[in-house]
Structures are given as structure tokens and as C-alpha cells.
Amino acid sequence: MADWLADYQRNIEKYPVKPTVRPGDILSRLSEQPPFSGETMDKIFSDFEKLILPAMMHWSHPMFGGYFPASRSEVSLLAEMLIAGLGAQCMSWLTSPAATELEERMLNWLRDSLGLPAGWSGVIQDTASSSTLVSLLTAREVRSDYQIAQNGFTDKYRFRVYASEYAHSSVDKAVRLAGMGQNNLVKIPADTELAMIPEKLEEAIRADLNQGYTPLAIVTTLGTTATTAVDPLKPIGEIASRYGCWHHVDAAYAGTALLLPEFRWMSEGMDTADTFVFNPHKWMFVHFDCSAYFVRDSQALLRTMSIAPEYLRTPQDEQVNNYRDWGIPLGRRFRALKLWFVLQYYGISGLQNILRRQISLIRSLEQRMREDGRFDILAPVRFTLICFRYHPPGLNDEIQLNRINEQLLQQLNDSGRIFLSHTKINGKYTLRFVPGNLHLSEAHVRQAWEIIRTAAKTIEDFISCTASGQ
Numbered sequence: 001m002a003d004w005l006a007d008y009q010r011n012i013e014k015y016p017v018k019p020t021v022r023p024g025d026i027l028s029r030l031s032e033q034p035p036f037s038g039e040t041m042d043k044i045f046s047d048f049e050k051l052i053l054p055a056m057m058h059w060s061h062p063m064f065g066g067y068f069p070a071s072r073s074e075v076s077l078l079a080e081m082l083i084a085g086l087g088a089q090c091m092s093w094l095t096s097p098a099a100t101e102l103e104e105r106m107l108n109w110l111r112d113s114l115g116l117p118a119g120w121s122g123v124i125q126d127t128a129s130s131s132t133l134v135s136l137l138t139a140r141e142v143r144s145d146y147q148i149a150q151n152g153f154t155d156k157y158r159f160r161v162y163a164s165e166y167a168h169s170s171v172d173k174a175v176r177l178a179g180m181g182q183n184n185l186v187k188i189p190a191d192t193e194l195a196m197i198p199e200k201l202e203e204a205i206r207a208d209l210n211q212g213y214t215p216l217a218i219v220t221t222l223g224t225t226a227t228t229a230v231d232p233l234k235p236i237g238e239i240a241s242r243y244g245c246w247h248h249v250d251a252a253y254a255g256t257a258l259l260l261p262e263f264r265w266m267s268e269g270m271d272t273a274d275t276f277v278f279n280p281h282k283w284m285f286v287h288f289d290c291s292a293y294f295v296r297d298s299q300a301l302l303r304t305m306s307i308a309p310e311y312l313r314t315p316q317d318e319q320v321n322n323y324r325d326w327g328i329p330l331g332r333r334f335r336a337l338k339l340w341f342v343l344q345y346y347g348i349s350g351l352q353n354i355l356r357r358q359i360s361l362i363r364s365l366e367q368r369m370r371e372d373g374r375f376d377i378l379a380p381v382r383f384t385l386i387c388f389r390y391h392p393p394g395l396n397d398e399i400q401l402n403r404i405n406e407q408l409l410q411q412l413n414d415s416g417r418i419f420l421s422h423t424k425i426n427g428k429y430t431l432r433f434v435p436g437n438l439h440l441s442e443a444h445v446r447q448a449w450e451i452i453r454t455a456a457k458t459i460e461d462f463i464s465c466t467a468s469g470q
């Protein structure tokens, strides 16, 4: 199996990035009943190769550039093998002392390496979605003096939460699940660079105060999902302080860039925030799942999350972190090990070099697109995401541009040679390319450009062909 995995890594580029399957294809080939008697491992593995592998999206492929990357590295993979091998449950110190203490140390390493405030504490959550939910639950409890968890909501609480119109859908979900209700999430307009406008935020808060609402929390996004826009943390933080709002910072993808001093401008003002999340599983070469969640006040988190029934009490409770009390699930995987492996193997400077190289590779792709003249770059390229569309000269009908870009995306993805996803920016159909492979090279970027340019040319030929009535 180890050999097979090594070969897979080596030969990844021979696989189509996206499989050609239709919904139900795999289901129809899986037997409806489990076998009554066990099968041999040979049979199981050959089924894996025949049935499963050809129907997988290859997220590790260097030409995979959709959504945000599912980060990985060889050392993280080795750690995952050990984690599975040990099979530990890391809910409390007693159930896994090394896992608990390693987690504490790793989160402190990350906190300091990202330049987060020195007094903060961190914990690994499964996802940024969970972290944001935990943050809003904590906000709700602090603001109600821990009454809502005890007694439920009453008419007294008319909470509002604020986030950019480009905030991630996990904010909507958290607002629903924490009981505030979707209609009490106020979406604040963004500027031309697609970042939240602080003046609009303040206007919204004032209007809500006039209506008798309680402004509960603000979510700032560093690196929005659509375009990696960066909300201005400092002025937003000042507004949060002025109106007594909880302040959560969602840097799921772009938080990794804080390892680079040249990106520290975006975390200016963090010292007044309450919570911060970023995902090493998106761009720090640690396998999913690994979301690093940091809090200013761990006591508020613990008071919100901790429930200690008799069977979970241990003699060490006063001296140690029991991470079951720092999030929603009781059971926890040993995720700190893969962070430790990655941080030790690369060191901070090694990671910095990889990030800088990737950012400069994407800038070179941006440069090629700009020089070509037939592509629009639709958002500032800040990290490794490039938002673009194909724009043949002379064609200015937005509806038609949307149609041909949708067609371009489909053609690219169906080729199996590359995978991109899309978004809409101010009504414009936008292709998103954000490759995150650890070994991304100049040759890969050139290849991506060739594939994109050639596909666009095919569409252009088709358009001129139909325009001339042939």
C-alpha cells in the first residue's frame, strides 16, 4: 500500500484531474448488500482500483486549481499514517497526554509564527465552519452572560451579526445554527476591490441600534472565498470596539500568508479581535482536516463549550487542557502530529520559500494573461488565486461573455487536463484558478497557460465561424 501511494504521488499527472462520470455511475456498480462473508484484501484493493480510483477527482494533481486547495505534503501523509496507526482518541489529556501537549505547543508555534497576539490560545478544530460557529456561540454566551445556553432565547435578545457580502457561506450557516437567524445576518457592501466598506458597516450598526437590535458580532474575512479580497481589519476592529461587538476573523485560506512578513499588513488590528481561524489544510501543506482556531479569552470559550459529566472527570482537570471542552465534538483525532511533522520538516523559512515561490508563479500567469490582451483579470491577485475571464476583442455583450466563459470552463474541466471553479463578480462569470500543489513549478504554470489559451482559441474560432454565418 505504501508503494502504491508512492507510485500514485509520482504518477499523479498521468491521471485526468476530473473523472468522466455521471451521477449514479458508481452507485450502480456497488452491490446493494454488504457481503455476508469477508472478501480477500486483493479483491478489495482491485475493486478500489477499478471502481473508486477512476471516479475520483485528483485534488493532489498540480493542475487542480478549483475552490481552494486540499493541502497535502509527503510528511503530512506520513503523519496521517501514524495517526491512523495509533488510532488514538484525543478528547482529554488523560486519553492522550502527548497529543494534548503537542497540540498546545503547535498552536503556540503557529500563533507566534503568524504574529497573532501573544496572550491568545489555540485549538485544532475540524473545519473553519466549525470554528466560526464556535466563535458565534461564544459571542452569544458572553453577551447574554451565559444565559442562552441555560434558558434558551427569549424576546430580550435581538442580535445582529455583520459580515461582508463576500463572506463565506459558513457565516450564514453559523448564524442559523447559533439561533440568531439568517435574517439577522447583515451583509455589508464591498468596495471595488471586493473588501468590506467600514463606513457601511458603521451605518448598518447605527441603523440597527435605532431599531432596538443588539449588534452582537462582526466577521472580518482575510481572503474571501470568491476572490481572496482582504477586509480592512483595523478600521473594522475599531468599529467593533466602539459598539461593543464581538470580532471574529476568518482567514481560512489566506491566514497561511501571515507566515510572510510582507503580508502582516492585513492582520494589523488583530490585537482588538476576539477570535481568529485559518486552515493549515488549505495552504500549509497539512492534510485535511486541520483548522487552527485562536481565541483571546479561553475562559469564555470553556464556559460556553464545557460540560463535564462524572464519567469524563479526571484528576488532572485543573492542570491540563482537555480539548473536548474547546469545541463541539467530544471525540478528536490526533491532528497535532501532522502539524508537528510539517513545521519540523520545512521549518518556517522552508514554508516561507514555498509560499513566495507559489505566489510569484501565479503572478507570472497573471502577467501572461495581461500581455495576451484577450483576458480580463477581475480581481487583484494577492495570493495564489487568479480570477479571470476570456474576453475576445470587440465582444462587449455581457450576457454573451458570460455564456462563452461558462462554456470555456466546461471545456477546460471536461478535458481532464486541468480543473478550475467559478464565481460571479458584479454579474460577470469568472473563472477561478488556485493551484496549491506543494511541487507546483514554472513548467506547470506554463502548461496551465497553454491549456487555457488553446481552449479560449477554440471558442474564438467557433464564435467567428458562427458570426460569419458558416
Ligand SMILES: *Cc1c(COP(=O)(O)O)cnc(C)c1O
Pocket (backbone or CB within 6 Å): 068, 126, 127, 128, 129, 130, 168, 170, 221, 223, 224, 225, 250, 251, 252, 253, 279, 291
Ligand atoms: C474555505 C473557507 C471556509 C470553510 O472552510 P472549511 O474548513 O471547509 O469549513 C470558510 N471561510 C473561508 C473564507 C473559506 O475560504
